[in-house]
Amino acid sequence: MLDQTRSNFHGMVREDHSAMTFSVKREVFVSPEVFEGELRALFDSCWIYVGHASELRNPGDFKTRNVAGRPIIFVRGRDGEVRALINSCRHRGAIVCREREGNARQFYCMYHGWTYQPDGSVKSVPGEDAYAKPIDKKEMGLMPVPRLEHYRDFYFLNFDRDAVDLKTYLAGATKYIDLVTEQSPSGKMEIISGTQEYDIKANWKLLVENSVDDYHLIATHATWVNYMRNSGVNMTQPKDSGLLLPTKGAGKDLGNGHLTTDNPNYRGRPVARWISLYGEDAKADIDAIRKELVTRLGEKRAARVADTNRNLVVFPNLVINDGSSVTVRNFYPVSATEMRVTAWALGPVEETEAQRARRLHAFLTFYGPGGFATPDDVTALESAQAGYAAWRDVEWNDLSRGMAKNDEQTNTDEGHLRTFWRRWRDLMEKQT
Amino acid sequence: MSQGEVAATRAEVEDLFYLEADLLDNWRLDDWMKLLADDASYYVPPNDKPDGDHRFTLFTIADDIVRLRERIIRLKDPNCHAEYPPSHTRRLITNVRVGASEGDLIPVFANFVIYRYRRAEPPRVFVGHYRHKLKRVGGSLRFFERRAILDAEELGALGSVSFLL
Ligand code: FES
Ligand SMILES: [Fe+2]
Numbered sequence: 001m002l003d004q005t006r007s008n009f010h011g012m013v014r015e016d017h018s019a020m021t022f023s024v025k026r027e028v029f030v031s032p033e034v035f036e037g038e039l040r041a042l043f044d045s046c047w048i049y050v051g052h053a054s055e056l057r058n059p060g061d062f063k064t065r066n067v068a069g070r071p072i073i074f075v076r077g078r079d080g081e082v083r084a085l086i087n088s089c090r091h092r093g094a095i096v097c098r099e100r101e102g103n104a105r106q107f108y109c110m111y112h113g114w115t116y117q118p119d120g121s122v123k124s125v126p127g128e129d130a131y132a133k134p135i136d137k138k139e140m141g142l143m144p145v146p147r148l149e150h151y152r153d154f155y156f157l158n159f160d161r162d163a164v165d166l167k168t169y170l171a172g173a174t175k176y177i178d179l180v181t182e183q184s185p186s187g188k189m190e191i192i193s194g195t196q197e198y199d200i201k202a203n204w205k206l207l208v209e210n211s212v213d214d215y216h217l218i219a220t221h222a223t224w225v226n227y228m229r230n231s232g233v234n235m236t237q238p239k240d241s242g243l244l245l246p247t248k249g250a251g252k253d254l255g256n257g258h259l260t261t262d263n264p265n266y267r268g269r270p271v272a273r274w275i276s277l278y279g280e281d282a283k284a285d286i287d288a289i290r291k292e293l294v295t296r297l298g299e300k301r302a303a304r305v306a307d308t309n310r311n312l313v314v315f316p317n318l319v320i321n322d323g324s325s326v327t328v329r330n331f332y333p334v335s336a337t338e339m340r341v342t343a344w345a346l347g348p349v350e351e352t353e354a355q356r357a358r359r360l361h362a363f364l365t366f367y368g369p370g371g372f373a374t375p376d377d378v379t380a381l382e383s384a385q386a387g388y389a390a391w392r393d394v395e396w397n398d399l400s401r402g403m404a405k406n407d408e409q410t411n412t413d414e415g416h417l418r419t420f421w422r423r424w425r426d427l428m429e430k431q432t
Numbered sequence: 433m434s435q436g437e438v439a440a441t442r443a444e445v446e447d448l449f450y451l452e453a454d455l456l457d458n459w460r461l462d463d464w465m466k467l468l469a470d471d472a473s474y475y476v477p478p479n480d481k482p483d484g485d486h487r488f489t490l491f492t493i494a495d496d497i498v499r500l501r502e503r504i505i506r507l508k509d510p511n512c513h514a515e516y517p518p519s520h521t522r523r524l525i526t527n528v529r530v531g532a533s534e535g536d537l538i539p540v541f542a543n544f545v546i547y548r549y550r551r552a553e554p555p556r557v558f559v560g561h562y563r564h565k566l567k568r569v570g571g572s573l574r575f576f577e578r579r580a581i582l583d584a585e586e587l588g589a590l591g592s593v594s595f596l597l
Contacts, residue, residue, distance in 0.1 A: 100480060100585075135479035194490030197586035237579035340588075345490040357487040370476055370493035372506055375514035375592035378568045386552070392446070 009037055013425040014396070015418075020403040022418050024331075026391035029203035029384075034428075035336035041431040042316045042424070043068040047169050049318040049330050050074050050084050053153035054349070060103045060118050065342070066332065067157060073097050073142065074155070076118035077106070082150070084157050085142040097144065116142050152181045153189065167352035168277040172254030176312045180322050182305050183271040185292060185349035191328065192360065196343040198369045200331075200378050202385035204317060204339040207331050210377050210421055211319040212261050212311045214249060214411035215401065220380050224372040227365070232276040234268055238410070249309075250410040251416030257315030257423025259416040265309045267324050270359040271348065272306045277365075278358060286355045287355065310331055320346075325363035337385060343368060440534045440566065440573055445540050446528050448566070453523040456596055457521050461504045461555045464596075468566055469574040474500050476597055482581045492593050498565060507595070514594035520549040521595060527561075537576055538566040544580070546597065556590050 012025045012034070021230040028034050037389045048068045053350050055063055056076035063074045064087055071087035073096075089096050093113040097104070106118040106123050115123040120142035125135050145160035149166035151174060156166055165175060181187050200207065210216070218225065249263030268275030272290035293302040309323040326346040345363050347356060366373045387394075399421065402413025409415025448467070471571045476493040479483050488493035496504060506512045520548040532538035546558040565577040580597035584590060 118470055192490050193488065194484055195480045195483055195586075196478060196490065196492065197480075197588065199587075199589050200591070205594035221512065223506040223509050226509070226511075227506065230502060230505070231498075353487060360486065360488075360490055364491065364494055365499065368490075368492060369587055369591065370491075370593040372503070376512070378592050379513040 003010050007353050007429045007431050009034060009041075009428040009431055012428065013421050018271075021398070021400045022403055022414070022421075023396040023398055023400075024421055025395060026397055027395070028389045029042050029205065029388045030336055030391050035333060035432050037428055038333065039429045043159075043332075045158070045163065045427070047147075047156035047158050047163065047166050048316075049222075049314065050148070050155045050157050051390075051413060052189075052191045052328070052344075052346070053150065053155065054140070054188070054281050056082060058103060060105060061101075062097065062104055062118070063101045066097065066340075068159065071095055072145070073107070075118050075119070079119060079248060081119070081140065082155060083120060083146070084145045084155070086145065087142070087185060089114060090122070090140045090142065091125075105215075120144060131149060145354055152177055152187070169256060170314065171256045171258060173256075173258040173260075173312060173314050176254065176259055176260050176310055176322075177320070178222070179305055179308075179310060180223065180320060180326060182297060182301075183293075183326075183348050185296060186348075188349045189326075189346050190349045192345040192347055192356070194345070196341075196368045200339050200341060200381055201335070201337065202339065202381035203336060203388075203419075204333040205424070206329050206341060206381045206384055207341065208317070208319075209417050210381060211321065211329070212249075212251065212259060212313055212416055214261055214263070214379065214412075215414070216377075218375050221373045223376070224366060227372055228267060231287075249335075249411030251411050251413055253416060253419040254312075257420055257427075258384075259315075259419040260310050260312040261411045263309045263411055265307050265323070267309075268326060268362065269306055269309070269323070270355065270362060277362075279324045282354075285352075289355070313420065314421065321367070324366055327363065327367050363413075374424075433512045436544070438547055439538045439568070440530055440540075442528055443519055444573060445530050445538075445566070446525075449528060449542055452575075453525055457523055459474050459507075459518050459523050461507055461596075465504060467575055468497070469576045470568055472497050472575050473577050474503075474577045474596075475552065475577070476593055477579070477581055479582055479584055488545065492587070493597075503596075512594070517551075519595050522547045525562075528564070534565075538573070539567075540564050540566055544597075548595065554589075557591075558590060560597070572591045 012028050014023045014196045021292045050067050051063055051074045059076055059078045065072055073087045076082050087095055087097055091112055091114050094109055095144050096109045104118050113126045117123050122135055122137040122140050128135060145157040146161045151166055151170055172239045181189050205432045211316040239289050249261055252262055254260060265273055272286050272293055274286040291305055317331055327343055328346050329343040331341040333339050347359050364371055368374050399414040399417050402409045402415045452467055457492050474495040477491055481489050510516050527543040529541045537553055542562045544560055548556045558580040560580055563579045564575060566573045568577045
């Protein structure tokens with residue numbers, strides 16, 4: 001008899017503690033049913049990243065974007081408050097704001113001409129006297145998302161009214177966001193102008209894995225490693241560590257499905273670790289940034305901030321890579337087999353022109369659709385997705401690296417990837 | 433040649449564009465490098481800030497000559513997975529214009545359509561315009577600054593810009 005209480009998504013993640021294996025069914029990368037299930041189990045009930053406070057400097061500033069499949073206006077009202085409004089007219093649904101970004105005195109619906117204030121409330125309705133009662137300006141305003149909260153200027157929304165608060169949800173991820181924001185003397189980071197938006201023909205979960213998977217570095221990014229070597233960066237492998245790169249990195253479970261790598265830095269950081277690639281004239285400047293950091297945070301904390309690289313996944317679909325530069329990367333499934341990626345650069349608001357230029361230069365060496373690494377990641381993900389066409393025949397992906405270890409997982413183990421999959425399994429199996 | 437005068441004819445600039453297109457479409461990258469000035473740079477601005485400055489705007493590509501040389505090393509390497517095997521490309525360059533000189537730099541403009549084909553992938557069409565700055569090196573025109581500006585609102589289905597625009 002069929003067990004009616006069991007979710008359709010049961011048994012997609014298999015953990016075998018005697019054989020020390022961990023497998024994920026390839027069906028989860030191709031199935032439209034799984035995709036639909038994820039929209040409800042994950043995207044309608046988790047905290048989903050919307051944007052950063054720095055993107056809305058002035059009252060009236062707005063960005064329109066797609067968040068969790070909905071058209072959203074991310075806007076700062078004249079009262080200074082940041083809101084996320086559903087960008088669909090309360091009259092008969094048209095997209096009210098059709099621009100990418102700007103500063104609005106009002107939002108004007110081009111269909112019948114309703115207008116809305118930047119706080120979402122109705123401003124005017126043409127021919128209002130045809131209604132039995134006057135339109136309730138607040139009640140009939142652009143619908144705010146059920147929940148919107150921020151942690152250190154990173155705004156997240158939640159479509160589940162009853163969800164736990166953002167800080168509780170973020171769990172151990174807050175400490176890693178702190179390490180990012182502490183690079184700024186005032187604790188203020190900003191999204192730098194210029195957006196990288198590109199599609200990958202692969203399931204979105206593959207980018208979660210890829211963003212924190214240090215096992216792939218040598219094979220996938222051979223040309224980048226080569227470039228770093230050509231530029232005088234020491235990329236030799238220490239004999240004793242058994243690792244693939246000169247790091248004694250760790251992969252960590254941060255609770256609630258969040259995870260991170262935590263690696264000693266060897267390839268330079270704008271805040272604040274000089275490498276030859278930056279050029280001799282940058283040395284004094286980086287030293288000065290380092291000095292400020294030590295004065296403000298103390299020797300130990302400064303080293304924690306400046307001498308480690310961390311690729312953080314905030315479950316389910318936000319990645320903050322704090323390495324040779326800081327990138328904020330967000331991605332949404334368009335279907336089971338395709339995702340849309342948006343990536344930004346993040347930097348301290350205090351940065352000088354030279355420091356900012358150095359940060360952006362470092363960003364582009366590795367990251368982005370024109371970088372020396374990301375295009376090869378895209379190829380790897382699309383290649384895996386192509387392989388999943390045979391999901392009925394070759395049923396399982398293997399993520400068992402490090403399973404036998406009792407101690408800390410290294411960054412080239414798959415322990416932190418398993419963190420994601422366990423959370424995914426728990427939420428999906430609750431779905432019916 | 434003094435400020436403001438046209439320092440190259442359109443025919444001369446078109447010859448350079450067509451030669452370049454031929455070299456790039458045939459992946460003769462070392463020969464292509466010879467068309468660059470020693471201090472050349474190469475920019476692809478982000479789709480949402482086509483007029484941005486790479487010093488304060490996150491670009492898709494902003495290479496100085498050092499990184500551009502490394503990019504060529506990468507593109508010739510079979511480990512450049514995104515371009516292995518190399519894409520088949522075909523460039524159509526039109527609407528060529530020559531601007532008024534700025535010192536020893538000659539601004540030139542053109543429209544481009546680049547068709548890109550890869551096995552088992554949909555054809556991708558990169559449409560945009562060039563805003564280059566040329567200069568004369570030993571009498572020949574060389575690229576001092578190459579800037580390829582895409583018309584697409586976002587890269588979207590174009591995916592990566594892993595080959596040279
Ligand atoms: S749909 Fe917006 S005014 Fe009618
Ligand atoms: Fe990668």
